[in-house]
Amino acid sequence: MSAMLLNKEKWPEFVKMLAGKKVLAPQADGDAMRFAAVAEGEAPALDYNNTRVPPKGALFPQTETMLKFQSGSEQVEEPQLDQETVVLGLRPCDARAMAIVEKLFKWDIDDPYFVRRRDLTTLVGLACIEPGMNCFCSSVGGGPASTEGLDMLMVDLGENYLLEAFTEKGEALLAETKDLLEEAGDVQLKEKEKVVGDAEQKIKRKVDTEGVPEGLPGLWEDPLWQKVSASCLGCGTCTYLCPTCHCFDIQDETEGFDARRCRMWDSCMFDEYTMHTSGHNPRPTRRERTRNRINHKYSYYVDKFDVIACVGCGRCTNLCPVNIDIIETIRQVKEAL
Amino acid sequence: MKMDLEQLRKTAAEVVSRDDVRYLVGWKQGTYGYRVAPGFIEDAAGAAELIFSPLCTANLATYLTLAEQLPVPRGEEPDDRKVALMVKGCDSRAVVQLLVEKGIERDDVVVIGCPCPGVIDADLLAEKYPETEDLAEMKWDGEDFLLIRGGEETKIARDELLAEKCRLCRYPNPIISDIMLDQEVETWELAEDEGVQEIEGKDVDERADYWAEQFEKCIRCYSCRNVCPLCYCQDCVLDRLNPTWVNRSVNFSENTAFNIARAFHLAGRCIECGECERVCPANIPLGKLNRKLAREVRDKYGFEAGVDPEAEPFQASFKPDDPEDFIL
Numbered sequence: 001m002s003a004m005l006l007n008k009e010k011w012p013e014f015v016k017m018l019a020g021k022k023v024l025a026p027q028a029d030g031d032a033m034r035f036a037a038v039a040e041g042e043a044p045a046l047d048y049n050n051t052r053v054p055p056k057g058a059l060f061p062q063t064e065t066m067l068k069f070q071s072g073s074e075q076v077e078e079p080q081l082d083q084e085t086v087v088l089g090l091r092p093c094d095a096r097a098m099a100i101v102e103k104l105f106k107w108d109i110d111d112p113y114f115v116r117r118r119d120l121t122t123l124v125g126l127a128c129i130e131p132g133m134n135c136f137c138s139s140v141g142g143g144p145a146s147t148e149g150l151d152m153l154m155v156d157l158g159e160n161y162l163l164e165a166f167t168e169k170g171e172a173l174l175a176e177t178k179d180l181l182e183e184a185g186d187v188q189l190k191e192k193e194k195v196v197g198d199a200e201q202k203i204k205r206k207v208d209t210e211g212v213p214e215g216l217p218g219l220w221e222d223p224l225w226q227k228v229s230a231s232c233l234g235c236g237t238c239t240y241l242c243p244t245c246h247c248f249d250i251q252d253e254t255e256g257f258d259a260r261r262c263r264m265w266d267s268c269m270f271d272e273y274t275m276h277t278s279g280h281n282p283r284p285t286r287r288e289r290t291r292n293r294i295n296h297k298y299s300y301y302v303d304k305f306d307v308i309a310c311v312g313c314g315r316c317t318n319l320c321p322v323n324i325d326i327i328e329t330i331r332q333v334k335e336a337l
Numbered sequence: 338m339k340m341d342l343e344q345l346r347k348t349a350a351e352v353v354s355r356d357d358v359r360y361l362v363g364w365k366q367g368t369y370g371y372r373v374a375p376g377f378i379e380d381a382a383g384a385a386e387l388i389f390s391p392l393c394t395a396n397l398a399t400y401l402t403l404a405e406q407l408p409v410p411r412g413e414e415p416d417d418r419k420v421a422l423m424v425k426g427c428d429s430r431a432v433v434q435l436l437v438e439k440g441i442e443r444d445d446v447v448v449i450g451c452p453c454p455g456v457i458d459a460d461l462l463a464e465k466y467p468e469t470e471d472l473a474e475m476k477w478d479g480e481d482f483l484l485i486r487g488g489e490e491t492k493i494a495r496d497e498l499l500a501e502k503c504r505l506c507r508y509p510n511p512i513i514s515d516i517m518l519d520q521e522v523e524t525w526e527l528a529e530d531e532g533v534q535e536i537e538g539k540d541v542d543e544r545a546d547y548w549a550e551q552f553e554k555c556i557r558c559y560s561c562r563n564v565c566p567l568c569y570c571q572d573c574v575l576d577r578l579n580p581t582w583v584n585r586s587v588n589f590s591e592n593t594a595f596n597i598a599r600a601f602h603l604a605g606r607c608i609e610c611g612e613c614e615r616v617c618p619a620n621i622p623l624g625k626l627n628r629k630l631a632r633e634v635r636d637k638y639g640f641e642a643g644v645d646p647e648a649e650p651f652q653a654s655f656k657p658d659d660p661e662d663f664i665l
Contacts, residue, residue: 030620031460031464031620034554052618052619053556053619062587063585133370134369204470205369205470231377231400233403233563234563235558235559235562235563235564236556236558236559236560237618240618241558251581251584251585253581253586260586264585264586265587267558270576272578284407285407317368321560321615321616322395323367323372323373323374323375325369325372
């Protein structure tokens with residue numbers, strides 16, 4: 001692992017040196033932030049809390065074209081994935097989410113799209129200094145400077161960014177930009193400890209997950225699911241904004257004589273999700289769908305991959321139109337155990 | 338106006354204790370910060386959770402049609418008791434429009450009217466007084482709002498925080514109700530609809546560009562559709578797969594098809610409660626779109642949604658002398 005320093009004045013130059021790659025970074029979009037491609041010559045400031053939509057689309061786009069074909073032709077065209085990408089300044093929770101989802105996409109078979117994109121992508125994280133009000137990463141195995149899933153982490157030390165590389169891709173990025181960097185010393189590493197420690201102290205909301213993964217299946221018919229889901233609108237906000245939600249649907253779509261096979265995000269909160277051809281739906285109401293969402297994150301995924309599929313980013317809670325609060329839900333689960 | 342919470346809870350407890358009432362939907366304190374959550378109250382004790390404050394922006398009328406009808410087990414009778422619903426003026430227009438469309442039966446609902454001096458815009462509030470995890474309360478205080486947080490009270494001028502839908506609101510008092518919780522509030526001077534004027538000030542190309550930029554952001558979570566009290570089709574055109582009217586691909590073309598389809602389906606039906614815009618995680622100004630169509634319907638046909646329970650539904654009525662001079 002190498003640790004280097006980048007003076008913030010050289011930040012625009014640093015971004016410029018990535019030219020040739022696609023660079024995604026958080027950028028203002030009205031009064032919200034979102035990850036978008038950085039225009040040539042620009043270097044967005046990284047003064048943000050987090051984006052509303054997570055950067056998961058960098059590896060798992062909302063719509064992925066798998067192949068294209070035409071009516072009357074037997075030719076099938078597969079889009080080539082060869083765009084080298086750097087995601088700059090993503091939050092450690094979102095990077096951790098990518099590592100968690102990767103377990104699934106590399107499980108029984110390697111998912112060609114996700115795995116290829118991950119190979120082509122360098123993830124450069126930015127440690128959190130001011131956690132958001134619903135952040136609870138430290139309760140679910142993460143932290144403001146978690147490195148899981150990251151190729152490189154940046155820590156804001158005031159005048160400088162401390163850059164630490166953890167993988168070959170991260171080291172390569174440091175090598176590419178070495179003219180701008182200085183060697184970091186113990187002083188800076190100590191400073192980092194302090195900055196990160198302070199950030200951790202600022203995390204107010206906590207979740208106690210002890211016993212939850214094992215206990216959840218036993219609450220299958222518990223009245224709590226009716227209570228939690230009573231106000232649910234059945235929209236896709238919580239799942240589409242969740243950095244670990246990874247369900248998808250595959251559809252063939254046509255436009256005139258052109259057709260494409262795509263896969264796109266799907267949401268377990270939609271009523272057509274798991275709808276059988278027969279018309280039967282094993283999860284007929286929002287009660288079962290809510291139960292599934294929580295079980296999937298806090299029990300099934302733990303069972304299969306030994307990690308909770310929630311990174312505590314707080315988005316589902318921040319943006320649920322009806323204040324369904326996952327921290328409160330897990331508290332209710334604990335209470336019912 | 339001072340909403341008497343004791344009175345509200347007492348009334349709610351009485352209503353929910355009635356044999357012919359299944360549950361009551363009202364507002365309750367949320368789990369943190371400025372949040373208020375829909376409360377489903379099933380007994381008199383539960384009524385103690387209810388609140389009515391400037392933070393109660395949500396239109397709960399959507400729960401009249403959102404409630405899921407589960408198959409009734411053999412040997413059991415369906416529960417056809419009434420649902421009691423707390424409504425502000427704007428929310429009551431949704432109930433009226435549902436009655437006009439026969440989406441609900443008058444006998445199925447007990448309407449508890451809350452005359453409303455106007456609610457806050459949560460984004461404005463959070464911008465000026467950053468939201469924290471600490472629970473906050475708000476009250477109406479004469480002409481102002483009062484924010485109560487951590488034992489501290491802050492007086493905030495009404496104009497500073499009033500939600501856009503309230504600046505444009507002509508019906509702060511519930512249009513129908515079975516029980517009215519308070520004296521009617523006086524209506525106020527209406528603001529200009531700057532949002533719609535901004536759109537009207539653009540030429541066709543500029544409008545197209547404006548909406549292209551907005552629809553590009555749509556993530557198709559359908560929270561606007563699901564929160565809308567008037568989007569209650571059992572079989573929504575957007576969910577159809579055979580035929581697929583709107584592809585699942587998220588791109589500008591499909592997003593536009595979705596948003597335009599929804600706007601047109603709401604023309605003459607939208608009651609301008611602003612919920613679609615409030616819940617949109619992509620910050621698409623859907624209010625401008627829906628209010629523009631409402632304005633067109635009002636100007637051209639003299640029809641306003643949700644103000645007259647006896648009205649014929651606009652999209653299902655035809656008069657020989659309907660104006661047509663604007664039809665190309």
